[in-house]
Amino acid sequence: AFEAGLRTATRDARAAAQAMEQAFRHSFGMAENQAGRLARQLQEVGRIVSGILISQAFYNSMNAIENATASLFEYSMQLEDMDTKWTSIMGNAQEATRWIGAMQHFAQRTPFDLKAVDESSTKIKMMGVEAKAVLPILETIGNAVAINGGDSLQLTRITTALRQMWASPKAQAEELEQFVEGQIDAAKYLKQQLGLSSEEIKNIGDTGISGKTAALAILRGMATDPAYQDGMKKLSENTRGMINSIKEGSKHL
Numbered sequence: 001a002f003e004a005g006l007r008t009a010t011r012d013a014r015a016a017a018q019a020m021e022q023a024f025r026h027s028f029g030m031a032e033n034q035a036g037r038l039a040r041q042l043q044e045v046g047r048i049v050s051g052i053l054i055s056q057a058f059y060n061s062m063n064a065i066e067n068a069t070a071s072l073f074e075y076s077m078q079l080e081d082m083d084t085k086w087t088s089i090m091g092n093a094q095e096a097t098r099w100i101g102a103m104q105h106f107a108q109r110t111p112f113d114l115k116a117v118d119e120s121s122t123k124i125k126m127m128g129v130e131a132k133a134v135l136p137i138l139e140t141i142g143n144a145v146a147i148n149g150g151d152s153l154q155l156t157r158i159t160t161a162l163r164q165m166w167a168s169p170k171a172q173a174e175e176l177e178q179f180v181e182g183q184i185d186a187a188k189y190l191k192q193q194l195g196l197s198s199e200e201i202k203n204i205g206d207t208g209i210s211g212k213t214a215a216l217a218i219l220r221g222m223a224t225d226p227a228y229q230d231g232m233k234k235l236s237e238n239t240r241g242m243i244n245s246i247k248e249g250s251k252h253l
Contacts (some may be wrong), residue, residue, distance in 0.1 A: 001177060082118055089125060099131065106135060110142055110232040116152030120159040127166045140223040143231030148183040158182045162219070168211030171204045175211065179218065190220025 079100065086096035103121055107114040117138070124134045141162065145155050161178035165171060179186035190196045190204070193215050200207055204214070222228055 016207075032202050078115065078118075085122070089122075090131065095131075102135060106138070109236065110154050111146055111235045112142060112152045112232075116155045123156075123159045123163045127163055137219065139232070140219055140228075143228040144184055144222045144225070145182070146231035146235035147228050150182065154182060158184060162215050165211040165218075166215040169210045171209050171214035172208070173202065173204055175214075176201070176204065184218070184222065186218050186221075189218045193217035193220050 004047065082100050083093070084095055086099050087093045088095045090099060103117050104114060106112075107117045110117075120138055120141070121134050124137050124160065125131065129137065138159070141158050142155060145151075145158055148154075150158075163183065164178070165175040168175060176186045176190075187198070187201045190201050191198075194209065194213070194233075196204070196207070196209075
């Protein structure tokens, strides 16, 4: 009876061991299959992500090329327009080419773009100023604008205010306001250069002083103001100025 019981227990143990082995193999096979499927899915996701990244990089590259091409085309058109305009102003193409080169150099070494330099130079030249005096006047205005934190738009605004005053038979208080809006203390320069009182400046239209006389006084005041010395150079050395210089310089590459 003992031996019969031992044989039965041994048989049952073997059967249990075989069942456990089969169950383990089945479970392992399922896990292996799942792991395989997961690996294949991850590979597919990787291919999709790679495709997206490649497409995005290609799209960005195409955008960059399109933007660069558009900028170069726009710059080329700008130079053609400038050449036509300055040939008419200077009287011949050779002088116009030399002048445009001088303006390009001015834009590269200052925080102002070529468009603003061109527009401002045109306004100054239209005041009847000799060509050789245009850039020195623009430098005086540019130094003041730069120190006051102005940009290319501000440069053209101050130049416009100067031209309007210059062309006026009599200086007017409204014209002075344009300088004030541009952070230029025109009243201080009128006091220094023309000896006007605060009351006379307030009613400058009644003094009989011509707009040209007032404009020249403001220009002389800005040119000799210690606060404005080397203003464009100082601004060109900060981040915004360097970015503009790189931007203008890259157009000639």
